Structures are given as C-alpha cells and as structure tokens.
Amino acid sequence: xxxxxxxxxxxxxxxxxxxxxxxxxxxxxxxxxxxxxxxxxxxxxxxxxxxxxxxxxxxxxxxxxxxxxxxxxxxxxxxxxxxxxxxxxxxxxxxxxxxxxxxxxxxxxxxxxxxxxxxxx
Amino acid sequence: xxxxxxxxxxxxxxxxxxxxxxxxxxxxxxxxxxxxxxxxxxxxxxxxxxxxxxxxxxxxxxxxxxxxxxxxxxxxxxxxxxxxxxxxxxxxxxxxxxxxxxxxxxxxxxxxxxxxxxxxx
DNA sequence: CGTATACTGAACCATATGGCTCAGTATAGC
DNA sequence: GCTATACTGAGCCATATGGTTCAGTATACG
Numbered sequence: 001x002x003x004x005x006x007x008x009x010x011x012x013x014x015x016x017x018x019x020x021x022x023x024x025x026x027x028x029x030x031x032x033x034x035x036x037x038x039x040x041x042x043x044x045x046x047x048x049x050x051x052x053x054x055x056x057x058x059x060x061x062x063x064x065x066x067x068x069x070x071x072x073x074x075x076x077x078x079x080x081x082x083x084x085x086x087x088x089x090x091x092x093x094x095x096x097x098x099x100x101x102x103x104x105x106x107x108x109x110x111x112x113x114x115x116x117x118x119x120x121x
Numbered sequence: 122x123x124x125x126x127x128x129x130x131x132x133x134x135x136x137x138x139x140x141x142x143x144x145x146x147x148x149x150x151x152x153x154x155x156x157x158x159x160x161x162x163x164x165x166x167x168x169x170x171x172x173x174x175x176x177x178x179x180x181x182x183x184x185x186x187x188x189x190x191x192x193x194x195x196x197x198x199x200x201x202x203x204x205x206x207x208x209x210x211x212x213x214x215x216x217x218x219x220x221x222x223x224x225x226x227x228x229x230x231x232x233x234x235x236x237x238x239x240x241x242x
Numbered sequence: 243c244g245t246a247t248a249c250t251g252a253a254c255c256a257t258a259t260g261g262c263t264c265a266g267t268a269t270a271g272c
Numbered sequence: 273g274c275t276a277t278a279c280t281g282a283g284c285c286a287t288a289t290g291g292t293t294c295a296g297t298a299t300a301c302g
Contacts, residue, residue: 029214093150
C-alpha cells in the first residue's frame with residue numbers, strides 16, 4: 001500500500017477526467033443502475049455509455065454483473081484511497097512550498113521592520 | 122464553494138492521468154526547474170516536455186515564467202483542494218455503500234459461520 | 243561578433259477517446 | 273413462437289494525446 005503503483009493512477013485519474021464518468025460514479029453512489037438507465041440519465045446511446053462503464057470498470061471503480069438481459073453496474077471494489085493519498089501528499093508538498101514563500105515574505109517584513117519578536121523559523 | 126465547477130476537473134484529473142506529468146509535479150515539489158531540466162529528467166525532447174508543462178499549466182497546477190532564455194517552472198497557484206474534496210466525498214459515498222455490503226456479508230455469515238472473515242471497521 | 247544554449251512553433255505520426263450507427267444475440271413476457 | 277427489450281460488437285468519424293523531427297528565434301557569453 002505504501003507503494004504507489006503508478007500504472008493504476010493512469011487509469012483511475014483518466015477515468016475521473018470525464019464529466020460523464022464522474023456523473024456515473026455519483027449516480028451509482030445513490031443506487032446501482034443498468035446500462036440503459038445510465039445511458040438515459042446522460043442522454044447518450046447504450047453503446048456510448050457502455051464504453052464509459054468499461055473505462056470505469058477497467059479502472060476498478062465500477063463492477064458490473066449481467067443477470068438475464070440486464071447488466072447491473074455498481075461501485076467497484078476499489079475506492080480511491082491511493083489516489084486520495086497521492087493528492088494529499090502533493091497537497092502537503094504544495095503547502096510546504098507555499099509556506100516557504102510565506103517565510104520569505106515574513107523575512108522581508110522582518111527586515112523592514114527590524115522588530116520581529118515572533119519568528120517561526 | 123459547494124459548487125464544483127466540473128469543467129475544471131476535466132483538466133486537472135486529465136493532467137494527473139499521465140505518469141510523466143505526475144512525476145513533473147513531484148520534481149517541482151522538490152525544486153523549481155527549467156524545461157530543459159525536466160526534459161532530461163524524463164528522457165524526452167524539449168518539445169515533448171513543453172507540451173506536458175503546457176497541460177499542467179492549463180490545469181493551473183504549474184506556473185512558468187521566462188527569464189532570459191530560460192523558462193522556469195514551479196508549482197502553480199492552484200493546489201488540488203477541490204479535487205481532494207471531490208474524491209473525499211466519493212470515498213464517503215463509497216464507504217457507505219460498502220457498509221451496506223458489510224451488512225449483507227454479515228447476513229450471509231450465518232451460512233458459513235466457521236470461516237473467520239474479519240470485517241474492517 | 244560569433245557561437246552555443248534554451249526555448250518555440252509547425253508539422254507529422256500512431257494511437258486513444260468520445261461519440262455515433264447498424265447489425266447482431268440473448269432473454270422476458272405474452 | 274413472437275415480439276419487445278437489453279445489451280454487444282464491429283466499424284466509422286472527428287478530435288485529442290503523446291511523442292517525434294526540423295527549422296526557426298532569442299539570449300548568454302567568450
């Protein structure tokens with residue numbers, strides 16, 4: 001889990017980079033749905049929606065099962081833990097860089113004032 | 122703030138869906154870098170790297186400034202707050218659904234009974 | 243001034259993406 | 273059995289992506 005299998009991220013972030021697919025995830029969060037139901041929700045053909053579901057399934061975000069004629073889609077086994085972790089790590093780095101900038105600003109203030117008591121170095 | 126400007130996500134998640142670009146973000150997290158430096162790091166042409174930087178810049182994740190001949194790239198003003206929030210919200214929905222599944226699993230337990238499938242809380 | 247460096251832009255290429263239609267196959271229900 | 277439903281697969285189309293080369297332009301520096 002500590003290892004970030006980069007390859008996975010290509011698929012999952014790629015899957016998230018489309019508004020329709022994010023919408024599908026949201027809808028599946030409310031309730032499972034058939035391909036037909038999803039296609040209608042997003043005003044597109046069955047075939048088009050099937051591709052989107054395929055992408056989501058490939059990324060492990062959705063799982064499907066066909067019973068009779070109907071393929072039911074639901075949220076997949078994989079959550080977005082690793083992706084959340086990656087972003088969180090990035091955000092910390094980003095924040096750190098920004099803090100450095102704050103420090104620079106602060107140091108400049110300190111210089112001009114020559115009175116700084118509360119230095120947080 | 123509660124408004125999620127979906128259009129933005131296309132760009133940012135799209136930018137994250139490529140290993141090279143994620144790598145660039147990590148490198149820029151350590152230190153600012155020129156296009157040339159980045160291109161060398163990732164073994165690709167200047168022109169190729171410039172495109173990646175362009176994508177990241179478009180997504181607001183990187184900002185660049187040209188001084189003399191050198192264009193220096195740094196982490197952009199935009200962090201990934203909204204993206205983190207989206208994923209977090211999804212994860213909660215996902216977890217909720219999974220809890221329902223846990224209930225199902227528990228209901229099925231009476232059947233197997235002996236096998237120790239420990240439920241994660 | 244002359245040359246090496248750093249980038250830029252156009253153009254090309256192969257492949258992927260996001261949609262569609264159309265022609266199937268399989269199942270539900272009368 | 274017949275028909276409507278639900279999906280599937282092939283294939284088309286336009287555009288985007290990830291990379292390249294090549295021919296510039298602008299700047300640093302001896």
